[in-house]
Amino acid sequence: MEFFNPKSIKIDFVKMFPVALWISGLLTVLSLISLVFPGMNYGIDFRGGVEARITFNASDVNQGELRTLLEPHFKNLSIVDVKEAGKSEFLITAQAEDAKTVGKTLTDTISTKYGPQGEAWNSSQMDVVGPKVGADLRKSAILSLIYTSLLVALYMYWRFDMRYTPGVLACILHDLIMTAGFLVLTGREFSTTIVAALLTLAGYSVNDTVVVFDRIRELDKKYPTRDRGLVVNEAINSTLSRTILTSTTTIVSCLVLFFVGGPALEDFALTLLFGIFVGTYSSAFVASPLYIWADKKFFSSKNAALAHAKG
Amino acid sequence: MEKSTRLKFLFNVAITLATVWMLAPTMWSLAHPDDTDKIPAWMPKTAMKLGLDLQGGIHMVMGVDLDKVVRDQLASYGRNVESAADTAGVKGLSSKVIDKDFELEITAGSPVDREKVADIVSKDFSGTLEFVGDSGNIVVLRLSRPQEDYIRTKTLEQSIETIRNRIDEFGVAEPIISRKGDSQILVQFPGAKEPERLKNLIGQTAQLNFQIVHECTDGACMAQWTEKLETWIKDAEKAGNYQRETFPRLSDYRAKINTDLAAKLPKDTIVSFERVRDINVNGAVTLRPFLLSTTALLSGEYIENAYITQQSRSQMAGPEMPVVAFQMNAVGAPLMGKLTGEHVNRYMAIVLDGIVKSAPVINSEISGSGIITLGSGGFEEMSKEAGDLALVLRAGALPATIEVQEERVIGPSIGRDAIVAGKKALMLSGLFVLLFTALYYGAAGLIAGFVTAVNVGMIVAFLGAMGATLTLPGIAGVVLTIGMAVDALIIIYERMREEVRLGRTPKQVVTLGFENAFSTILDSNVTTAIGAFVLLQYGTGSIRGFALTLLVGILVNVFTATFYARNIFETLMQSKIIQRINVGLGAKELTEVHA
Numbered sequence: 001m002e003f004f005n006p007k008s009i010k011i012d013f014v015k016m017f018p019v020a021l022w023i024s025g026l027l028t029v030l031s032l033i034s035l036v037f038p039g040m041n042y043g044i045d046f047r048g049g050v051e052a053r054i055t056f057n058a059s060d061v062n063q064g065e066l067r068t069l070l071e072p073h074f075k076n077l078s079i080v081d082v083k084e085a086g087k088s089e090f091l092i093t094a095q096a097e098d099a100k101t102v103g104k105t106l107t108d109t110i111s112t113k114y115g116p117q118g119e120a121w122n123s124s125q126m127d128v129v130g131p132k133v134g135a136d137l138r139k140s141a142i143l144s145l146i147y148t149s150l151l152v153a154l155y156m157y158w159r160f161d162m163r164y165t166p167g168v169l170a171c172i173l174h175d176l177i178m179t180a181g182f183l184v185l186t187g188r189e190f191s192t193t194i195v196a197a198l199l200t201l202a203g204y205s206v207n208d209t210v211v212v213f214d215r216i217r218e219l220d221k222k223y224p225t226r227d228r229g230l231v232v233n234e235a236i237n238s239t240l241s242r243t244i245l246t247s248t249t250t251i252v253s254c255l256v257l258f259f260v261g262g263p264a265l266e267d268f269a270l271t272l273l274f275g276i277f278v279g280t281y282s283s284a285f286v287a288s289p290l291y292i293w294a295d296k297k298f299f300s301s302k303n304a305a306l307a308h309a310k311g
Numbered sequence: 312m313e314k315s316t317r318l319k320f321l322f323n324v325a326i327t328l329a330t331v332w333m334l335a336p337t338m339w340s341l342a343h344p345d346d347t348d349k350i351p352a353w354m355p356k357t358a359m360k361l362g363l364d365l366q367g368g369i370h371m372v373m374g375v376d377l378d379k380v381v382r383d384q385l386a387s388y389g390r391n392v393e394s395a396a397d398t399a400g401v402k403g404l405s406s407k408v409i410d411k412d413f414e415l416e417i418t419a420g421s422p423v424d425r426e427k428v429a430d431i432v433s434k435d436f437s438g439t440l441e442f443v444g445d446s447g448n449i450v451v452l453r454l455s456r457p458q459e460d461y462i463r464t465k466t467l468e469q470s471i472e473t474i475r476n477r478i479d480e481f482g483v484a485e486p487i488i489s490r491k492g493d494s495q496i497l498v499q500f501p502g503a504k505e506p507e508r509l510k511n512l513i514g515q516t517a518q519l520n521f522q523i524v525h526e527c528t529d530g531a532c533m534a535q536w537t538e539k540l541e542t543w544i545k546d547a548e549k550a551g552n553y554q555r556e557t558f559p560r561l562s563d564y565r566a567k568i569n570t571d572l573a574a575k576l577p578k579d580t581i582v583s584f585e586r587v588r589d590i591n592v593n594g595a596v597t598l599r600p601f602l603l604s605t606t607a608l609l610s611g612e613y614i615e616n617a618y619i620t621q622q623s624r625s626q627m628a629g630p631e632m633p634v635v636a637f638q639m640n641a642v643g644a645p646l647m648g649k650l651t652g653e654h655v656n657r658y659m660a661i662v663l664d665g666i667v668k669s670a671p672v673i674n675s676e677i678s679g680s681g682i683i684t685l686g687s688g689g690f691e692e693m694s695k696e697a698g699d700l701a702l703v704l705r706a707g708a709l710p711a712t713i714e715v716q717e718e719r720v721i722g723p724s725i726g727r728d729a730i731v732a733g734k735k736a737l738m739l740s741g742l743f744v745l746l747f748t749a750l751y752y753g754a755a756g757l758i759a760g761f762v763t764a765v766n767v768g769m770i771v772a773f774l775g776a777m778g779a780t781l782t783l784p785g786i787a788g789v790v791l792t793i794g795m796a797v798d799a800l801i802i803i804y805e806r807m808r809e810e811v812r813l814g815r816t817p818k819q820v821v822t823l824g825f826e827n828a829f830s831t832i833l834d835s836n837v838t839t840a841i842g843a844f845v846l847l848q849y850g851t852g853s854i855r856g857f858a859l860t861l862l863v864g865i866l867v868n869v870f871t872a873t874f875y876a877r878n879i880f881e882t883l884m885q886s887k888i889i890q891r892i893n894v895g896l897g898a899k900e901l902t903e904v905h906a
Contacts, residue, residue, distance in 0.1 A: 124722040125720065130372075148845045152841050195850075195854070200839075200861065202842050203840070204842075207835040210835040242802055250795065253740040257787055264783050
């Protein structure tokens with residue numbers, strides 16, 4: 001069985017580059033803006049506070065009532081109704097002045113109205129995070145992203161050459177920013193799990209770009225003076241089969257995680273899903289055009305010399 | 312078959328068997344999550360531990376206030392310098408700690424005296440104190456670098472040890488206690504059943520001190536002072552427009568009171584509160600102020616042992632209530648003897664993290680042991696409180712104040728749900744990959760399915776052998792790795808198809824396919840590995856589990872795709888059973904050419 005016979009596919013990708021770059025540029029800028037306004041929805045991992053999953057034995061607990069009860073004691077209160085058959089279950093996120101007692105404040109406040117914990121209600125999960133942890137986390141998240149980008153660029157420079165590095169770097173940045181924008185758009189909560197997903201994404205996106213670049217390098221060795229546009233087109237076309245197949249298998253893995261993995265993995269799977277699409281797109285439409293540009297910029301004299309030498 | 316190929320085949324078989332063997336315990340754990348400590352003895356010790364999010368449990372990160380310890384040390388050295396100077400005939404010194412800069416300021420009576428003080432410091436305190444500067448009557452000192460580092464490291468280690476002691480006493484299975492950064496402690500209790508009590512116990516870790524109550528030798532004096540302090544406090548509250556409720560933490564309220572009353576308080580004293588439970592009104596707690604000496608005190612670190620016993624509250628009969636008896640160690644006994652001996656008939660407050668627990672009269676010198684009576688309450692309640700207090704004393708008071716910065720309590724039901732979800736995800740994605748590769752790549756696809764299964768098995772076996780912990784993100788990592796493992800094989804197979812189209816012989820197809828795909832596989836996996844590696848450095852908790860899974864997964868992927876799978880192909884090709892391995896191109900595939 002096969003879907004793509006490389007010999008029979010001849011899509012002219014290079015022609016689409018200018019349009020693609022414009023679209024990418026626009027979306028990237030929009031994403032960047034969205035990071036500040038409206039801004040990311042930071043979870044308690046970054047902001048500190050309490051996050052608890054509360055299940056009431058009574059099935060008719062009113063969310064509005066709960067909010068009125070809790071509002072005076074907390075800042076940034078968020079109550080999400082997690083629908084479970086027969087029971088009332090809520091995911092409550094909030095912050096308070098004193099990080100140390102915020103968890104206790106929550107349980108006490110609920111107890112005064114609904115009855116004691118363990119009898120009238122239960123918490124199947126409760127996380128309390130102090131503010132210092134959030135600051136540390138932010139720092140390490142940013143550092144991780146920077147280090148990954150730098151190391152990958154360095155590796156590319158070592159294994160390939162100067163022409164390939166800008167493409168890879170741009171690819172990583174593009175994918176990360178777009179995905180972050182997507183997360184803001186869908187109102188997803190930014191947590192440590194998402195940071196892990198983003199870093200995985202960075203690696204995966206580069207993975208994909210490397211496959212295309214590897215083919216370009218191989219063709220470059222064979223035809224060092226051929227027009228770059230032709231080389232790039234052939235490279236992308238011949239790896240198309242593999243790219244689509246791999247993306248498909250990984251996407252299916254993510255879909256499985258999204259639907260079956262439970263609430264803890266939902267955000268993670270969604271981030272990766274979007275990221276894989278963007279990553280695949282960017283390998284062809286962001287990294288490759290930049291390769292052509294870099295080639296002109298750094299190697300044009302070399303190419304001219306070679307062409308001249310060949311006579 | 313060539314000899315080398317036969318060897319490679321045997322190697323493959325050996326690896327496969329070893330993998331299955333090492334995998335057994337982990338499979339067992341996943342099937343029996345509540346009995347992870349009952350793994351059959353004949354299985355190797357390579358089970359993956361189940362993380363908190365799969366087992367349920369408690370995760371806490373605690374910060375140790377090392378800065379305060381350094382300041383306390385400075386204050387203590389200040390007192391030492393004063394007494395050394397006193398012995399040398401230099402009187403009238405006063406020392407003060409400048410909190411912000413971690414410096415010690417010693418004020419002498421005159422510049423001449425100041426010189427003498429400087430001499431004393433450089434003679435007797437050369438290793439521990441160093442000069443910052445001096446002018447007029449003041450000498451400014453700080454702890455020497457080695458001394459400060461020593462104190463910080465030692466305090467953190469001691470704190471960890473003390474917590475470890477307490478946890479061991481509590482009997483939690485396999486707690487994980489480790490140092491995090493330069494002033495934090497990470498504590499994890501898998502499967503802990505009583506999160507609240509455990510949390511309170513650890514959260515209660517505090518500094519223990521025995522402090523002499525100011526001046527009083529009888530009840531009347533105590534009552535007088537209580538009234539005086541209460542009046543002062545009320546005035547200060549009115550003047551500053553605040554109350555107890557304004558401060559969520561008692562320690563902040565206490566600090567404010569002491570600042571406001573500083574002018575009125577006698578020299579070297581401090582106000583502390585006792586929490587008095589009103590037996591008649593349920594839940595009502597009032598604060599009773601005490602005036603404690605800041606010089607006549609002894610740290611609780613010298614306690615050897617503490618246990619519950621029962622005795623009546625008053626001298627005459629009355630119901631027997633639980634109390635805590637304690638014993639000092641060899642170093643502490645004479646110190647306690649000196650403290651109590653010098654203050655017979657005075658009251659000695661037992662202060663836990665700035666809160667007075669009890670203030671018994673010193674009837675006579677106590678050197679070896681003493682009794683702490685608690686407040687009041689129901690018998691069972693007091694038993695628990697006494698038991699917990701004894702535990703705190705017994706496992707040693709902490710040398711520094713500890714604050715819980717992060718705590719996560721995960722109920723067991725969440726853990727069970729997570730395991731079910733994880734298993735489902737794993738099976739579904741595995742099944743899909745298997746079906747897909749078989750359909751798309753024909754016979755080669757079946758091989759791919761088998762290789763992928765062994766691949767995943769190897770990853771889990773490795774992680775188990777490394778003692779890694781399986782978390783839900785870790786399972787996600789494995790699911791992801793399945794997708795990526797197939798990627799490597801896809802790269803190879805696509806390459807092989809190209810070679811087929813170019814008209815190569817079956818043997819060439821295999822060889823060239825693997826060889827040409829190698830560099831692509833290497834580069835693409837290395838770059839993903841970089842991301843995983845960085846994540847491993849900076850991630851915490853379950854994220855590290857994910858990063859580790861990814862990293863190990865990548866390594867195994869590359870090995871399987873380039874070596875293990877290749878061995879299978881070469882073996883089959885040379886076994887004369889199969890002439891050509893179908894790569895799924897169907898009728899379009901070229902006619903066979905014998906090797």
